[in-house]
Amino acid sequence: MPFLIDAHLDLAYNMLVFNRDYRRSVAQTRALEKNTPVPERNGEALVGWEEMQRGQVGLVVGTLYISPHTSAKEWDTQQYRDRNTARKLHLEQVAAYEQLCDQSPEMFTMVRTRQELGGVLQDWQTPADFPHRTHPVGIILSMEGAEGLPHLQDLTEWRERGLRLLGPVWGGGRYCGAAWGKDLTIGFDREGYELLTLMAEVGIALDVSHMNHVSMRQAIDFYPGEVVYASHLACESVYGASWQRLITDDSIAALVERDGVVGLVPANYFLRSDFGRNDPRDKVSLTSLADHVDHVCQQAGSAAHVALGTDFDGGFGLSVVPKELNSIADLQLLADVLKNRGYNEDDIAQIFHGNWQRLLLKIFAD
Ligand SMILES: [Zn+2]
Numbered sequence: 250m251p252f253l254i255d256a257h258l259d260l261a262y263n264m265l266v267f268n269r270d271y272r273r274s275v276a277q278t279r280a281l282e283k284n285t286p287v288p289e290r291n292g293e294a295l296v297g298w299e300e301m302q303r304g305q306v307g308l309v310v311g312t313l314y315i316s317p318h319t320s321a322k323e324w325d326t327q328q329y330r331d332r333n334t335a336r337k338l339h340l341e342q343v344a345a346y347e348q349l350c351d352q353s354p355e356m357f358t359m360v361r362t363r364q365e366l367g368g369v370l371q372d373w374q375t376p377a378d379f380p381h382r383t384h385p386v387g388i389i390l391s392m393e394g395a396e397g398l399p400h401l402q403d404l405t406e407w408r409e410r411g412l413r414l415l416g417p418v419w420g421g422g423r424y425c426g427a428a429w430g431k432d433l434t435i436g437f438d439r440e441g442y443e444l445l446t447l448m449a450e451v452g453i454a455l456d457v458s459h460m461n462h463v464s465m466r467q468a469i470d471f472y473p474g475e476v477v478y479a480s481h482l483a484c485e486s487v488y489g490a491s492w493q494r495l496i497t498d499d500s501i502a503a504l505v506e507r508d509g510v511v512g513l514v515p516a517n518y519f520l521r522s523d524f525g526r527n528d529p530r531d532k533v534s535l536t537s538l539a540d541h542v543d544h545v546c547q548q549a550g551s552a553a554h555v556a557l558g559t560d561f562d563g564g565f566g567l568s569v570v571p572k573e574l575n576s577i578a579d580l581q582l583l584a585d586v587l588k589n590r591g592y593n594e595d596d597i598a599q600i601f602h603g604n605w606q607r608l609l610l611k612i613f614a615d
Pocket residue numbers: 393459481560
């Protein structure tokens with residue numbers, strides 16, 4: 250079973266808003282949340298430490314995700330109205346990751362340096378064999394949406410804190426146009442370009458997820474840093490309808506040109522436009538996910554530019570993932586689906602971890 254890197258999980262948000270404890274198994278979390286409002290608000294859990302071990306998910310990007318105060322979700326304790334609150338919440342999320350790793354170092358470990366990255370990659374060269382042999386799961390920080398950043402100069406401090414990945418927007422309203430924005434023709438403004446320039450200067454890689462099509466293309470072309478990628482989205486042309494949250498073929502080509510990677514979300518409503526969020530999940534299978542994988546590979550002419558950024562537990566759960574998946578552990582089943590399509594072991598290893606690993610080694614070059 251190949252080692253798997255997942256480039257997008259909102260672990261801290263879930264720990265703080267829903268009290269999820271990722272040291273628990275998925276079954277434990279589901280049992281605890283039975284008859285609570287959590288499954289309705291965030292779906293039935295897909296992620297737990299045991300399932301990560303079983304699925305060889307040894308390295309994940311853990312987001313600092315906070316939401317702008319626009320929704321009526323009174324239970325959402327990670328919403329910000331102003332930039333000081335945003336800063337406070339971001340720091341709370343860093344502390345949540347640190348606490349998890351400090352309390353259970355045999356289960357989770359922070360990856361903020363080249364050496365720490367090397368340690369996790371080394372560990373997972375030997376597959377986990379739960380419960381006999383397990384390894385700590387590495388967590389790399391990424392800020393999902395920097396709209397609440399008090400000052401651009403704060404990036405220097407964030408870099409010192411170990412942040413090396415950042416996606417400028419989530420909901421939009423600052424820097425550039427977002428996928429959920431009202432005006433989809435909006436591109437980068439002056440502050441947005443300044444942000445990209447500063448990110449490159451201090452050594453923070455660029456995640457273009459959540460940008461609208463215009464902004465995404467501008468960001469890929471302009472960003473002066475070395476590593477640019479999309480952590481969690483899907484291909485618009487495979488999806489079968491126009492949706493700004495997805496990546497166009499044009500931007501896939503531009504990312505490939507820059508040696509970037511497209512991270513796919515295995516959620517049915519990202520994979521197929523004919524899936525409604527209340528449809529039965531068995532309407533969609535892993536072959537749909539493989540369609541997206543294959544599309545990026547065909548566009549790129551190789552398997553070097555596609556990977557996974559599941560976003561599991563990020564506002565959705567069991568009811569909207571392909572029918573073969575009961576938890577994150579079952580992502581390993583994608584390997585067989587790809588094998589049946591003619592992908593060899595090397596291709597699958599690239600897609601499961603090699604491509605993210607290539608980018609992470611550049612990001613953590615020093
Ligand atoms: Zn997201």
